[in-house]
Amino acid sequence: MAYLILSSLTLPAFWLLLSGFWDHGLLLAFGALSVVIAAGFGLRMERLEPTCYRPAMLLRIPAYWVWLTGEIVKANIDVVKRIWWPQEHPISPTMQRLHCTQQTLLGKTIYANSITLTPGTVAIEVSDNEILVHALSGAALQDLATGDMDRRVTRLEGAR
Amino acid sequence: MALLLDLLTTLLLAAGVFLGISGGVGVHRFPDFYSRVHAAGVTDTLSAGCILLGLMLQAGLTLISMKLLFILLFLWYTSPVASHALTRAAEHSGLKPVLSEPRDAS
Amino acid sequence: MIFAAAALGILVVMGLALARAFLGPSVYDRILAVNMFGTKTVLLIAVYGFLTERPDFLDIAITYALINFIGIIAVLKFVERLDNGTLPD
Known part of the structure; x- marks a missing residue:
């Protein structure tokens, strides 16, 4: 759960800062798609070996x-x-x-x-x-x- | 103000290049693989840090600086992992380090 | 002007690393030198972007940093499987 919150905050921020496109609908949609894919891969790895996060x-x-x-x-x-x-x-x-x-x-x-x-x-x-x-x-x-x-x-x- | 920033950039870039050349010389001067890792570490950490910080001063508070910061973070996260994997592989393969005292390493 | 000098300095370091990659007695020395060469390439691309005033080069630098790391790990995985890490060179 903590992993999901953390990645849903950091991954979009990371994508926005790297791409520099803030107001282009199609590109933002692709960005959202890549965030979902990256978070999915991350979740798979988390299941293998859970990390314990402390805020x-x-x-x-x-x-x-x-x-x-x-x-x-x-x-x-x-x-x-x-x-x-x-x-x-x-x-x-x-x-x-x-x-x-x-x-x-x-x-x-x-x-x-x-x-x-x-x-x-x-x-x-x-x-x-x-x-x-x-x-x-x-x-x-x-x-x-x-x-x-x-x-x-x-x-x-x-x-x- | 712009002159001061240029001066700082020059200093940082010069320091970065000096550290890089030090590391490059160290890679040739040190006797064995394990000590060369330390020399390569100099070029990966502070040399890269100085050069990227110098570039950041030129870019100011923009997305370009952000990208430079990302490069620095990538380098500082990946370089220890790479050195660790490298030395562990060397140790497992039985490459013996040259130690100053003949004491047993293991 | 500063950037050109810095780029030249980085090229010198890359030359030194390349020399170690050719000389290096063990295969690990070579991988270490190639890793060092790779991080210096990242810096060179970044400085070159400022030299030509085309900051788009930074995206290439970021990609190169990631590919360099993954490449080193991949080569290490390959070398670890070999007997005693000695390549028939």
Whole structure:
């Protein structure tokens, strides 16, 4: 149900913004048709593996995005330093399993994607409560191992 | 005002191209596949972000900016998924990473 | 003028990525380089749209971003089925 409400709001908005046609009857009808088809495919996939949505998450996510963008900028500067000045900033690739505290699939996906999106760390494998991470430097892995990002994603997910 | 926007665009585009070239150089400097993923990550995240933000400043508050924002969102949603799938496939196929300490990875 | 310089810079990055795609020892290096080439192509199309003052190019850029992602996933699915991910090259 939550999925249907969410997609009936976002898909038409998406179509209108991409096409830029707001007052052409035939094209709007085609747009409505494509929205229905896309929502139908989405519903089929939802039946296979239901996602649990929490409305509160939509309110919390902008703040998380701002924080994540800051992290991405910092991580980029770090990696660029290691590329241009390998003597002063040597790389030390490490690989380690990290504990993660998210309960839902959506939360885990957000956490693993956030790890991969910040350059310097890549989530290789995600299991029930562990994530195998490859990091360009020990320092980047240490930052992650403090669990700051993990806590933020769990809070975003909404603790039960 | 227009001059300031042009200046900001120039700065952002220059930063984006610099980050892109850094990533391109990193892809050649780093020793193994797993570390090259990080260098490619630089070009996918902040380089793309800087260039698209610079273009957005030129377009102003229009549908064009909206489309640029969509491109940025697509890139930032798909690039981690692609890197994750790539490294997982490499790990499953038994490609061993070069690690700084000889400690066991698994 | 700015856009032309930016487009040239992006072309340099694409050249570097292409070199890695040719050199890359494992097939995963090549896929990584092709993925990087693809995202740079998206940016190049966007910048080119501004260079020629034809913002319609952005629609092509969006489509290219999506096709690039799906293409990489499809190639990965194909490579994963092979033994040890080594192509007979």
